[in-house]
Amino acid sequence: MDFVLNRKGGVPLHDQLLAQLELKILGGGIAPGERLPSVRALARQLGLHANTVSAAYRELEAAGHVELKRGAGVFVRAGKPASLEEARGLDEMIRLAVGTALRKGYSGAEITATVERWLRAAPAERVVVVDPRVETIDLVVHEVREALGVPVSGCTLENLAAEPALLSGALGLVFPYHAGKVARLVPGAALVVIHVGLTREDRERIVALPAGATVLLVSRSPLVLSFAAAVIGGLRGDEVLVETRLLGRRAEWRRLLPAADLVLVDVLARAAVQAARPKRLSEVRLLNKTTLGRVRRGLSAVVPRD
Numbered sequence: 001m002d003f004v005l006n007r008k009g010g011v012p013l014h015d016q017l018l019a020q021l022e023l024k025i026l027g028g029g030i031a032p033g034e035r036l037p038s039v040r041a042l043a044r045q046l047g048l049h050a051n052t053v054s055a056a057y058r059e060l061e062a063a064g065h066v067e068l069k070r071g072a073g074v075f076v077r078a079g080k081p082a083s084l085e086e087a088r089g090l091d092e093m094i095r096l097a098v099g100t101a102l103r104k105g106y107s108g109a110e111i112t113a114t115v116e117r118w119l120r121a122a123p124a125e126r127v128v129v130v131d132p133r134v135e136t137i138d139l140v141v142h143e144v145r146e147a148l149g150v151p152v153s154g155c156t157l158e159n160l161a162a163e164p165a166l167l168s169g170a171l172g173l174v175f176p177y178h179a180g181k182v183a184r185l186v187p188g189a190a191l192v193v194i195h196v197g198l199t200r201e202d203r204e205r206i207v208a209l210p211a212g213a214t215v216l217l218v219s220r221s222p223l224v225l226s227f228a229a230a231v232i233g234g235l236r237g238d239e240v241l242v243e244t245r246l247l248g249r250r251a252e253w254r255r256l257l258p259a260a261d262l263v264l265v266d267v268l269a270r271a272a273v274q275a276a277r278p279k280r281l282s283e284v285r286l287l288n289k290t291t292l293g294r295v296r297r298g299l300s301a302v303v304p305r306d
Helices: 013-026 039-046 050-062 090-103 108-119 134-148 157-162 176-185 200-208 222-239 250-259 270-275 289-298
Strands: 066-069 073-076 126-130 152-155 170-174 190-193 214-219 241-246 262-265 281-283
Touching: 013 050, 039 050, 050 066, 050 073, 090 108, 126 134, 134 152, 134 222, 134 289, 157 176, 170 176, 170 289, 176 190, 190 289, 200 222, 200 262, 214 222, 214 250, 222 241, 241 250, 250 270, 262 270, 270 281
Parallel strands: 126 152, 126 170, 170 190, 214 241, 214 262, 262 281
Antiparallel strands: 066 073
């Protein structure tokens, strides 16, 4: 660490040392977190009295440039954290969050109200399925209740827009294409985005069907019908015939049952279709084990309460 001291000029050596130390720190010549030479070592290197060096270090500490760690030495202070991950404590984390909110135009009152709402946060008490289609809501509600045994209800996007408090204290479940809208309707809501997918066993059954086989899909939800038909088409193309019918069109799917080599149903349609004695029946679920695991983990996260 090089210093140039002019002993013939009129500027005190203490002031010259202090100025050069500050320039090295501010200019990055001495990096944040770097240890300065000990008082005795620097005094010996520059031919100064130890008190001169010690006084310069004290002024650097008073200005906030360095910090004294007893038993370890004098270190250049690390810069202010730029992200929550770099924050060294709760005060810095809150300062960063509040500063960001203010820069984005939120008022002090808005920030205070939001912080107070999050201070009332606790683990989710229930699950709320949000979707524009009642049939899909009913199906997901049934699957979650049966798999996890937790209180579950549902609401449409229209209901949520009219009453955002429906998600207060709840974990929201939403399909990917509606997640953005739900987040805008209820900022800060705890959401789990759910994805649909056939199980490996169902795929194997479809792949094993002979060419020319007929697959009948019966569900209360148009989403299930369109999804399953698309998957089967992707697996087999035109090799198998796919027929889709809503559960409410009972006469139509009953007429097709005798010709179906495989009948796929959702959990709410199973009992009615099974009573008609199809040749081969398999239940299709919207939520697989991976998605249900994400919902279970989501229930342990804190959610805001209004």
